Amino acid sequence: MITFEGVTKTFADGTKGVNHLSLTINSGEFFVLIGPSGCGKTTTMKMINRLIDPTEGTIKIDDDRVQDVNIHKLRWNIGYVLQQIALFPNMTIAENIAVVPEMMKWSKQEIKTRVDELLQMVGLDPEQFRHRMPDELSGGQQQRIGVARALAGNPNIILMDEPFSALDPISREQLQQDIKNLQKDIQKTIVFVTHDMDEALALGEKICVMQDGTAVQIGTPEELVTNPKNEFVQQFIGNRAPKNAESIEAFINTASPYLQPNHSSDVELQFTLNQDGSLAETTYRNMNQLNVEVLSYKNSVKDVYASLQSSNLPALPVERENKIIGTISYEDLARMAAEGSGSK
Numbered sequence: 001m002i003t004f005e006g007v008t009k010t011f012a013d014g015t016k017g018v019n020h021l022s023l024t025i026n027s028g029e030f031f032v033l034i035g036p037s038g039c040g041k042t043t044t045m046k047m048i049n050r051l052i053d054p055t056e057g058t059i060k061i062d063d064d065r066v067q068d069v070n071i072h073k074l075r076w077n078i079g080y081v082l083q084q085i086a087l088f089p090n091m092t093i094a095e096n097i098a099v100v101p102e103m104m105k106w107s108k109q110e111i112k113t114r115v116d117e118l119l120q121m122v123g124l125d126p127e128q129f130r131h132r133m134p135d136e137l138s139g140g141q142q143q144r145i146g147v148a149r150a151l152a153g154n155p156n157i158i159l160m161d162e163p164f165s166a167l168d169p170i171s172r173e174q175l176q177q178d179i180k181n182l183q184k185d186i187q188k189t190i191v192f193v194t195h196d197m198d199e200a201l202a203l204g205e206k207i208c209v210m211q212d213g214t215a216v217q218i219g220t221p222e223e224l225v226t227n228p229k230n231e232f233v234q235q236f237i238g239n240r241a242p243k244n245a246e247s248i249e250a251f252i253n254t255a256s257p258y259l260q261p262n263h264s265s266d267v268e269l270q271f272t273l274n275q276d277g278s279l280a281e282t283t284y285r286n287m288n289q290l291n292v293e294v295l296s297y298k299n300s301v302k303d304v305y306a307s308l309q310s311s312n313l314p315a316l317p318v319e320r321e322n323k324i325i326g327t328i329s330y331e332d333l334a335r336m337a338a339e340g341s342g343s344k
Contacts, residue, residue: 079150278325
């Protein structure tokens with residue numbers, strides 16, 4: 001958990017970049033800082049890993065004041081992804097990812113294993129990319145390496161400062177979806193800075209809207225969209241529908257033929273569950289499928305349709321509180337449209 005308690009940052013010219021800021025970022029939360037240029041969002045983020053020190057107030061990670069922690073140990077436990085990816089141009093991809101583990105005195109075998117694991121995690125084949133140089137990669141691929149490098153030392157906290165803003169719209173949208181999916185697996189505390197409200201609403205579990213160095217409103221995407229605190233927040237959000245306005249919840253097939261136990265020979269897709277109700281295995285056309293995305297019952301129609309398309313499966317499992325409660329398929333989406341839900 002990260003806490004700011006009455007934090008102020010006053011620069012040498014007297015400008016207050018952050019002004020009496022108090023907020024809490026829960027462990028494992030995807031927390032977005034958003035606001036216009038100069039509002040203090042990047043300054044706030046940089047104070048977490050002491051790239052900038054506060055003038056007043058206290059910042060804590062769990063129970064430790066960041067000012068009291070050895071700065072090297074502090075930063076080893078905090079990954080950092082920038083807009084300017086800043087890969088070392090004279091080092092291979094593997095060497096770039098290995099920088100922090102080498103500082104932490106990991107063995108060569110541990111580092112090699114971690115590099116390959118991370119490349120796979122960000123969707124890049126280790127055999128193909130391990131020995132490449134940064135200038136041989138596209139912008140989107142370089143940013144994936146930036147994410148892998150930030151995760152290399154297995155930190156608890158990841159700071160991301162407008163990491164996708166320099167990318168083309170297609171690469172940006174793909175990486176946004178990828179980081180959402182990745183967060184489901186790694187469950188890190190992510191502090192993400194952006195000036196793009198669509199990006200904030202798509203990624204954030206909690207969003208902090210900042211103005212003039214202060215937190216104007218902190219809430220979930222739904223809370224900000226449906227109940228903006230003041231005119232500034234309303235104008236910044238604009239005319240957007242709530243993220244879950246077209247929720248799939250009412251159309252989840254809780255008696256799905258795709259859920260085990262089902263021994264019908266004509267069902268080519270089967271989701272097998274663990275005793276605790278979580279997904280154990282997916283079998284499709286007699287082949288085991290890896291990394292099948294599990295949807296939340298709160299997902300929107302748009303998100304579900306995109307997930308179905310990328311999965312190449314006729315249906316996907318849906319969970320509530322870490323237990324599979326049913327499936328959603330193209331047929332279910334069609335039923336939603338026919339009944340007038342989700343067709344807006």
